Amino acid sequence: MTKKWEDNFAALLTWLDPDPEKAGRKYEEIRHSLIVIFEWRGGYDAEDLADETITRVLSKVPEIVEGYVGDPALYFYAVAKRLAFEVIRRQQAKEQIEDPEKLRAPKIDDEQNDREAEYECLDKCLAQLPAADRELILLYYQQDEPTISYRRELARRYGLAPNALRVKVHRIRATLQACVNKCLGKPK
């Protein structure tokens, strides 16, 4: 890491928030948002694209910080959007050269080989959750076709409003997903 990079990164954090702790949290929040946005846009390696976005913002920080008005996150977004267009153009150019038959969207069930590994990781990660969280997430997903009434009753049993239950289950699931990804040796 060069001195300039370090200086720019320090300036970036200060731009996000004068409080270093809050700035760190905001940085992580923005990076995570960029990753999920690239994923939703179908980016092949969302994490790399998010980091590329941050690198581009970093290189511009000394010029923009002074005069910029508004939420810095929106600047990151504008850079990410430009990068997404570049990636699409690159992919289109590549598709014209390569055999179109091979470029068809891969089938969803074409990666069955590591199903057992996923199951094992899930088992291991569920075991790491607090017992109450484990019970809740298994109950939440237990029905083949969960009905609204079933989940409303579940929320009542846990003394939560239905939306609070959605949020709680999502947070448990996010922890679980991160653990499974780590267990499988995959990013995020």
Place this chain on the structure above:
Amino acid sequence: MKDIERERLLIRQYLLGELDEHDQEQLEQRVITNPDYKEEVLITEEELLEEFVNGTLSLRERESFTRMYSSSPAQRRKIKIAQALNSYAAEHSPVVQPMAQRSWAKSLFELFSTKNRFHQLSLAALILVLVAGGSILVYWLMSHERRADYDALLRLNQFGSELLQPDGSVVSVSLPPLSFRGTGEPRNISLTKQTRTVQLRLDPSGGAYSFRAILKRSDGSEVFTLEDLRARQIDQHSILVLQIPAQMLTPQVYQLEIFEKRADATSESPSTFPLNVAETP
């Protein structure tokens, strides 16, 4: 459509790649500037994944979903984890597995045959644990039975469920119209050994959007709450029908409270109907 429903629909359209560039940007800007909104999008994504895995997406949505979620390894991984979680949850009841019988038997034998004081104390502790464990097991069995009853209740009253016809196994009782606001003499309900379902019918009269029913025992404790009950059209009349599994009822006087819920989510104070349940041979 309520704002929250409109918002969720917009998020679904985004995740399915059905928004135009302008709306897509608006939504993504909210994601990057508002963590709560991002969480809502992530939750909606989980729900979409679940619907895909359960096969409950419409054909059009399924096509869009497949296009969007087969484009990158990260998206495909989300599907695989959703599939794994669903099948895992279906196979694993969240109940503590019993310990192996052999080790229990062996330990018990050793404890009973020892004269060591420590082991005798251990035996006492074990008996305490067994009593506590037995109580937990009994409690679990009872709560499991209650859950089965409640599931049956939900099935009988969900939107579009079958309207049972009165016969030996179905006891049908008419209650005063909702506009009378309940009270009055208790309605008698006689259960026989053949009775499987108790059906309550009343004229909802008014402009309620849906109803909430709460059944309470004579001591005030709640038997169940049912949300979002809808009136049915029977012989060109709007009738509110509540179908209750007979095993949920025991001989006593119950209070049935019916709340009318209007389209704007407001509800009035409930109408209360006393029900005198008795068993006849």
